[in-house]
Amino acid sequence: MIKISSLSVRYEKKSNLVLKDIDFHLEEGKIGILIGPNGAGKSTLLKSICGLLPLKEGNIIIDKKPLNEFKPRERAKKIAYVPQILSFEPASVYDTVMLGRLPYFSFVPGQSDHEVVTKTLEELNLLHLKDRNVIQLSGGERQKIAIARALAQQSQIIVFDEPTSNLDIAGEELIASYVEILAKEYKKTVLLAVHDLNLAYRLGDTFLFLKEGKSLGVKDKEGFTPEIIEETFGVNASKIDTEDGSIFIIKGEKR
Amino acid sequence: MEDFSRAKRKNLTRKTAITFVVLSVLIVVLFFLGLMVGSSNMAFSESFMALFGQGKASAVRIVQQIRLPRLLAALIAGAGLSVSGLIMQSTLKNPMASPSTLGVSNAAVFGANVAIIGFAGGFLSLGNNLSNYSVGANPFATSTIAFIFAMASTLIVLGLCKIRSFSSEIVVLAGIALGTVWTALTTLLQFFATDVGLSAAIIWTFGDLGRATYETDWIMLGVVAISCIVFIVLQWRYNALASGEDVAKSLGIRVGLLRFVSLLLSSLITAVVVSYLGIIGFVGIICPHAMKRIIGNNHKVLIPASIMAGSVLLLFSDLISRLIGNGTVLPIGAITSLLGGPFFLYLIFARKGDKQ
Numbered sequence: 343m344i345k346i347s348s349l350s351v352r353y354e355k356k357s358n359l360v361l362k363d364i365d366f367h368l369e370e371g372k373i374g375i376l377i378g379p380n381g382a383g384k385s386t387l388l389k390s391i392c393g394l395l396p397l398k399e400g401n402i403i404i405d406k407k408p409l410n411e412f413k414p415r416e417r418a419k420k421i422a423y424v425p426q427i428l429s430f431e432p433a434s435v436y437d438t439v440m441l442g443r444l445p446y447f448s449f450v451p452g453q454s455d456h457e458v459v460t461k462t463l464e465e466l467n468l469l470h471l472k473d474r475n476v477i478q479l480s481g482g483e484r485q486k487i488a489i490a491r492a493l494a495q496q497s498q499i500i501v502f503d504e505p506t507s508n509l510d511i512a513g514e515e516l517i518a519s520y521v522e523i524l525a526k527e528y529k530k531t532v533l534l535a536v537h538d539l540n541l542a543y544r545l546g547d548t549f550l551f552l553k554e555g556k557s558l559g560v561k562d563k564e565g566f567t568p569e570i571i572e573e574t575f576g577v578n579a580s581k582i583d584t585e586d587g588s589i590f591i592i593k594g595e596k597r
Numbered sequence: 598m599e600d601f602s603r604a605k606r607k608n609l610t611r612k613t614a615i616t617f618v619v620l621s622v623l624i625v626v627l628f629f630l631g632l633m634v635g636s637s638n639m640a641f642s643e644s645f646m647a648l649f650g651q652g653k654a655s656a657v658r659i660v661q662q663i664r665l666p667r668l669l670a671a672l673i674a675g676a677g678l679s680v681s682g683l684i685m686q687s688t689l690k691n692p693m694a695s696p697s698t699l700g701v702s703n704a705a706v707f708g709a710n711v712a713i714i715g716f717a718g719g720f721l722s723l724g725n726n727l728s729n730y731s732v733g734a735n736p737f738a739t740s741t742i743a744f745i746f747a748m749a750s751t752l753i754v755l756g757l758c759k760i761r762s763f764s765s766e767i768v769v770l771a772g773i774a775l776g777t778v779w780t781a782l783t784t785l786l787q788f789f790a791t792d793v794g795l796s797a798a799i800i801w802t803f804g805d806l807g808r809a810t811y812e813t814d815w816i817m818l819g820v821v822a823i824s825c826i827v828f829i830v831l832q833w834r835y836n837a838l839a840s841g842e843d844v845a846k847s848l849g850i851r852v853g854l855l856r857f858v859s860l861l862l863s864s865l866i867t868a869v870v871v872s873y874l875g876i877i878g879f880v881g882i883i884c885p886h887a888m889k890r891i892i893g894n895n896h897k898v899l900i901p902a903s904i905m906a907g908s909v910l911l912l913f914s915d916l917i918s919r920l921i922g923n924g925t926v927l928p929i930g931a932i933t934s935l936l937g938g939p940f941f942l943y944l945i946f947a948r949k950g951d952k953q
Binding site: 389392414417418419421425430433437438440441442445451495 | 830833834836840841850851894895
């Protein structure tokens with residue numbers, strides 16, 4: 343469970359606030375999605391939740407405990423992070439996924455770490471790639487490896503920063519299916535920033551709309567309306583209901 | 598496609614194994630060749646016997662008191678400088694980082710100049726008379742002052758960088774800035790030096806394995822061995838850092854602390870080596886990069902491979918510097934760069950199918 347109250351973030355002393363007075367709440371096992379234009383503060387919020395930025399104003403509570411009371415390794419056992427730009431060095435898939443076990447071992451991976459990595463690779467159908475050099479894999483496969491690394495972390499919460507931004511449609515669908523599996527089968531709490539509104543609507547349970555660092559509201563599926571999209575992005579939007587679900591159509595800039 | 602990548606993967610594992618075998622063989626061969634080659638023209642068997650205290654007293658003295666400490670210095674300093682360069686590059690995520698990125702070498706040179714020019718190494722004012730320098734110069738004092746300045750420089754840079762949480766760009770820039778300050782101070786000092794003092798100071802910077810004694814070898818071994826153990830313990834953390842600072846932090850790594858410990862130990866190695874042997878450049882850049890090109894970036898294998906490659910390069914350079922000097926030992930620092938530079942260029946440009 344993630345609970346954020348009155349969170350404000352600035353990168354340097356006396357600089358402008360990047361996030362202003364944000365409140366947000368995400369229940370265990372749910373998928374939360376941050377929606378907003380570039381520069382709205384989505385990545386900053388995700389990094390704050392992962393403890394990657396110093397917390398100075400406001401509170402982030404993870405499972406009833408304030409985030410800044412967690413030690414780094416303890417926090418890593420609670421929250422895993424998949425960044426927007428994946429950077430891998432030449433190493434085997436197995437060793438790359440093993441990095442997810444770093445919060446659990448000090449010097450050398452133990453038997454249980456090897457078991458978790460093998461099990462994770464097996465469950466995600468990646469075992470056949472285990473000896474491959476990770477930099478020789480395709481974009482979609484690398485995303486899978488990053489997800490496997492996060493899963494090997496065995497944390498309750500997994501945070502994705504725009505996981506589909508560099509992928510084609512097939513890659514996007516693959517990530518979408520993984521996110522659903524994480525929430526439904528693994529009962530993980532998943533929080534992600536997504537640009538594609540239709541994908542966001544399909545996946546999410548709770549939505550936080552952000553604009554210029556301010557929250558425009560926390561909504562459920564019912565509250566995900568053309569009006570909130572118009573307010574967030576300054577575009578004309580409409581919603582069409584089809585047999586397979588609802589889709590949003592964007593029609594130019596709002597005047 | 599699958600067959601192709603399997604073949605490539607097998608190649609990489611086989612390459613790693615071959616690399617370790619070749620490096621081990623080279624270390625042993627170069628070490629023994631180094632024992633046997635020198636200006637006294639001893640026969641191989643004579644040198645070998647002398648190593649175990651057998652044979653003529655003069656031969657025993659040459660091998661045990663001159664050649665052996667020198668070769669041990671090459672073995673230890675090469676390993677230390679190479680691994681120090683690798684760790685600098687990994688922790689700062691900067692391929693151009695070297696053992697002296699924090700301005701360590703520049704500071705050591707200034708310290709040595711203070712000792713040689715200012716105090717003639719033995720805290721004496723000796724004027725412009727060479728014989729006085731050889732009598733009064735105290736190598737131990739020179740090394741100690743060089744080391745003090747090198748570590749002071751390291752601590753100043755690390756202290757300053759703590760304010761900015763050891764951001765890698767800040768560390769590199771601060772190191773360059775402080776390095777230039779030490780160089781400027783050295784230039785000023787040299788401007789006021791006597792001709793003989795200036796020559797002595799410049800010759801000190803050339804790098805000379807001949808300055809090594811068993812005592813200095815033990816000290817270097819202690820520093821290099823402890824640092825290497827720490828680096829090997831931290832190998833998984835360096836791999837995580839390669840995936841990005843945010844990912845490393847999200848995996849529970851205290852990135853600032855990791856950088857502090859790694860930079861401190863890398864600089865400590867450099868400070869000790871430069872203070873005792875003078876500047877031996879380029880080992881810390883060539884060897885880690887050569888190993889990365891050959892066996893990849895996984896620190897599990899990269900750290901031991903870089904350690905061994907550094908020893909090989911310095912042993913080989915030492916051998917060449919003694920062979921082609923015709924009785925005179927050429928500066929080891931120049932030889933490492935002369936030998937390593939072209940090999941490095943070959944690695945960069947000669948790889949087939951690597952057009953990126």
